[in-house]
Amino acid sequence: STVFEKSKVLTPDYIPKNLPHREKQIKELSINFREILSNPGSTSVRVVISGKTGTGKTVTTKKFGELFSEIAKEKGLRVVYTHINCHRQRTLYLMLVEIANQLNLQIPNRGLSSQETFKLIYDYLEKRNIQLIITLDEFDYFVSTSPIEDIYFLVRIYDELNALVKRIHYIFILRELTSLASLDKSIKDHVIKNVIEFPPYTSEELYDILMDRIVNEKAFREGAVLEETVRFISDIYGFDKGGSGNARLALETLELAGKIADTEGSLLVTIDHAKKANSKINPELSIILDTIRDLDLHQLLVVKAIMNLHKKEGDDFFSMGKVEEEYNIVAKDLGEIPRKHTQVFEYIRKLKLMGLITARQSGKGMRGRTTLISLSVPISEELDNLINNEIRDRLL
Ligand code: ADP
CATH class of the missing domain: 1.10.8.60 (Helicase, Ruva Protein; domain 3)
Known part of the structure; x- marks a missing residue:
């Protein structure tokens, strides 16, 4: 026998009928987007959502998207809601491909630039008279890893398209508003118009x-x-x-x-x-498991290298040089050509941004000051298995 009845309603992707204590946020979203219903094509809406992990940002925006497209439909308007996870779709181009997918729009699978792809999407919306809401989840990550031109392109899309009718609207989901600090003012002003807070x-x-x-x-x-x-x-x-x-x-x-x-x-x-x-x-671990599933092969190999060093040497912190050396071995063992030095550094920087790696400066006793890195989560058998499985999947 079991205590469960419908255990699937406890899974992370399930969207429940009610979202207790997020009624206010859903209402605020609706107010921000009401122009789309009353005067479609007149403005491009931008809303920022900010709050820590687990405060319901993802589930609430998805629910809002569902409700809002329903209301639009009743009024005879077509509003399509798309949800993009910037960890998964790591580049502007991949984001656009995913948006096209969610729209059921076929795009040629080679040769198009991001600009051209965006134009295809826009023409598709135009032809079908669709208003599109794009939610960019984990936007912090996109901002800290993408070329400034890509961020600029995305945010200033109407200057590029020169379109009279505005059909594209954004919800930017951020863990912290300060992650936008690095952007220049003109972009920030475009992004941060209305901020909706999701408190813990x-x-x-x-x-x-x-x-x-x-x-x-x-x-x-x-x-x-x-x-x-x-x-x-x-x-x-x-x-x-x-x-x-x-x-x-x-x-x-x-x-x-x-x-x-x-x-x-x-x-x-x-x-x-x-x-x-x-x-x-383990609270840290469970958040990080999701992140690990989104890593690509060579990022996983860097994580594996750190785990190997930990096993061999019993230490927690290692110099970048040492990690890179071990990474080269791990890659070659699997028949993979190790990536170049600069690329490995880039991986480490991204893993740090994702919270998987912690860095600190070496103290006395080492020549000069070196950056030492460590995994942010305890190295367990569970983690070991997960990493090995993910690597195997990527090699298939
Ligand atoms: P975030 O995007 O802020 O990290 P999520 O939207 O992924 O948070 O929410 C984490 C989990 O908690 C999900 O399973 C979600 O369904 C649930 N959850 C969050 N807020 C609520 C709420 N107000 N009512 C019901 N479930 C919620």
């Missing part, structure tokens, strides 16, 4: 979110989860109780507690199960 959840708010999945979405059999268990999990993660305010971790803990109850043959999910779940969930 309090214990009460997490309680409502968890209860909604349990009671309304029927994740568990009726009565299987004790009220005090939900209270316990909310208190661990509640921002007002010193937690991170991260709903993803709260939901993961609840799900794992249920699985533990199942393996113990218990019909109830108790505080004890939640405690066990909590000690298993």
Whole structure:
């Protein structure tokens, strides 16, 4: 027997019917976008969403997209919502290809520049009279890794297209507004018009979110989860109780507690199960697992090199030179041509931006000052397996 009823409603990609405590943000989004309905083509809307991990930025914008396209349809207008993850679509060109995919627009698979691709998309919208909302999730990442021309192109699209009718609108999702600091003022002014904040959840708010999945979405059999268990999990993660305010971790803990109850043959999910779940969930790790799945082969090989060094030498921090040496070995062992020095440095810089690698300056005892790097997460068997599996997948 099992404590679960519809366990799929606990998975990270599931979009629940209700989003408790995000009604205000959805309303603000609607207000920002209402011009599209009342006066389509007159403006290009830009909204910035900012908040820490697990504060519901992704799920809320997707829900808004769903609701808003429905409302538009009732008014006889076509609004299409597209959601792009900038970790996954790492370049302007890949982003555009993904947007075309989500529009079911076939584009020739070679030879087109980003500009030409964008023009194809725009013409497609024009022909079908579509208003397009593009959400750029993890936009911080795009900003810190892309050439300035690409950011500029994206943001100033109408100057490029010279289009009379405005059909493209943006939601930029950022972890921190300060990540835009490096952009010059003209771009910043284009991006930051309206900012909607997503504060970390309090214990009460997490309680409502968890209860909604349990009671309304029927994740568990009726009565299987004790009220005090939900209270316990909310208190661990509640921002007002010193937690991170991260709903993803709260939901993961609840799900794992249920699985533990199942393996113990218990019909109830108790505080004890939640405690066990909590000690298993390493908050840093679970955020980072998602990131790892988005890495490309040679980035993974750099991570593997650091793990190898850790195993061989027992240390945590290694010089860049040493990591590069080990990376060369790892690559050759797999029959891959190692990337050049500058490219390896670039990988390390990106891994740092993603939070997978921590860097510090060497102290005394080493000649000069060198940058030492380490993985930001504990090196475990689980991590080891994950990295090896991901590498294998990329080599197939
Ligand atoms: P972010 O994009 O800010 O990192 P997500 O939107 O990915 O956060 O949310 C993390 C998890 O928590 C997802 O499973 C999401 O469904 C859930 N979640 C976040 N906020 C809410 C909410 N207000 N109501 C219900 N579920 C939520």
